[in-house]
Amino acid sequence: MLQKLSFRLKTIRNLSLVTHRRKMSSFTNIAQQIKLDILSKTHVDDNIAKRKEISRTFISDTITVPTKEMYEYAALATVGDDVYFEPSTKALETHMAQITGKEAALFVPSGTASNQIALRTHLLQPPYTVLCDHRAHIHKYEAGGAAFHSGAAVTAVIPSNGHHLTLEDISENMILGSDTHMAPTEVVALENTLNGTIFPQEEIITISEFVHSHGKKMHLDGARLWHVAAETETPLKELCDPFDSVSLCFSKGLGAPIGSCLVGTQAFITKARWIRKLFGGGMRQTGILAASAAYALSYNFPLLPAVHELSRKLEAGLEEIGVEITSRAETCMIFYDPSSVGVTYDEIADRASDLPEPLILGGSRLVLHIQTSESAVQDFLSVVGKLAKEKKAAGFAKPEPPANGKSVYKDIYVRRASKKIA
Template sequence: MPSELDKSRLAVADEVKFDTFATIPELCDHAKQYKAISRDFASDTVTAPTKEMYTYALQASLADDVYFEPTANSLEKHIAKLTGKEAAVFMPSGTMSNQISLRTHLMQPPYSVFCDYRSHINRYETGGTAFHSGAHTVAVIPSNGNYLTLHDVKQFIIQGSDIHLAPTHVIALENTLGGAIFPQEEIIKISEFAHKEGIMMHLDGARLWHVAAETGTSMKELCDPFDSVSLCFSKGLGAPVGSCIVGTKDFIARARWFRKLFGGGMRQIGVLAGCAAYALNHNFPQLPRVHDLARRLEAGLRELGVRILGANTCMVFFDPTPLGIEYDEISERAAKLPEPVTIVSSRLVVHIQTEDQAVDDFLALVKTIVEEKKVAVFVTSSPPQGESSATKKIYCEAV
């Protein structure tokens, strides 16, 4: 007969049981999810690991990465070699990899970080630079409207011994930024000046893979001007989780310490490292197709008369308002298509799982809305009295 304690234990075990898949069966339909992802232009973060990626990753070692994880360590060594740096460390996210990089560079306030005002570090990391590092951020608008230049750096960095100011200790650049490739020659100029002045260089290279794929430039050459680089596996490359920081051995050793302090020390991450390795082998080669598809999307919108605000690598920024169309109208109509298309803003992001048909369907929808607007204008706008139907047709087409 079971004792009262045994009965209590069984009762507690029954309370603990939980079948998550039974509670959301419709959300575990992978085929349906992959289809939705293939028609989602919100971001490249929506990409999902495939069965093939998981099958490969299941071969990973099962050790604890706070101590030592062989698969993760193997990946880190490869990324360090690929980028021409001494060492690397796997991180849970791009935000953490940026913030830990800055915290590792910055020793004792007062200090500041120089960056583009549009950068992820400045706008999308919830003020982490101030919170984690106690650093002031000097966020600059590029004078050329596109990317920071050495002229911008010299004009706005903070140097000297004026006790009212926080001297610049790190210049943080981003490549790509908004999909746009930062000219390597300008990066080199900034880097040479910065190192001459004793200022460290960090790169948010979340989408640096796109630069290498588009320009044919090696990752080492792209990373050479920087003391630290953050690389993302889960955006352009489609892994489920993870980024990597590269730098000197001493820098990475200190970054590991901060990773633990930030709560980023992880346990059996071999499967995540395995997914990243699969992405390097199988997903990186898909990026040229992504760029071609984004160019097709841009060209189609231009042909319809939509204003293009920017189009680079995997991103297209568009403005339909000159045609009398609002973003919300497009988004709502796209969501109601027989096979919905997801649009959340003026930014359209093409990724490795975007299907060609999604681009065709989106362009067809915009064309339909444009034609409807033309008809609406014709119906509500009365041409001068006494003009023939032929004249009315010309009037309509001119509008």
């Protein structure tokens, strides 16, 4: 009897071992299928090449990459969960609220998220309209977010002075009163910088006083407000004071890999955090991203004046060649029209791409950033200069302006157009 029981137990044990081995074999196969190594044998060299390419890219300042030092600093960040509490992220939010003079701040994945969360938080009950510049990112380059997320109409205004909205532009286009045919203006959204140009602070203050006198809200898309602070030497608090909410980006201009901050009152940010969750923007271990942003504030912001100086150097070089500047280098962007020397954007791009170290261009807009090299600027000017000389040798002559003094070139807003505008 004992022998039979022992045999049965041994048989069960052997079957269990077989089953266990089969399961382990199956799991090993599944684990092997799931396994992934994204680091190629050449990725270090590839990254070196990419950094070189970025130093010669003029399409946007979003293409900047973290440095070795930023990575090392970020790796030391805390590892909390931001939906609950993340110490490094909280420290960044506290600092952003302090330097902007607001009560609270919220870290979000992108500038678009920040703007759209702000609108959804401000806009309580439709019908309503958002008033902004017709070139504004919040209107043209956020995939119709105001309509989709908030059900808001947009009043897109062309500045009468061709540069920035004025009080007259705002007052003439704000929808007030009780006419049921029209959705009333609830938020006026300004952008600073816009296409690299600085919105005069005196005008902003005047607009803010008018808007608030009617009980409406002011939002600022300040993705590149860092440039305004650097160029005008104005504290961020002063730049943000006229607004109920402000969005500031860490990846545009400052070179962080990702992230923006939305600032406002404590009640506003409490509601915005809820909207962020609703939009799917609640994040987990954001400490490493917050630390990257903190590093950018400390070490990359001081680099912006040099970017502006290099932009002015590029602008002066283009004018010396005879190229028309359609939007000047107030900060980090230049818009230009090479048709004044008989050259097209495609010709410049083709010649630039054939250089031993190619340049990457994006039409009428040139964007400089903290990783733009001086040699890239010199090479770009050399390309345009040589093409201009070739055109002149072939018989091109710059048209004389008409007697009425009006430009023979296309409307400024058409010439400013660019496929990649972020």
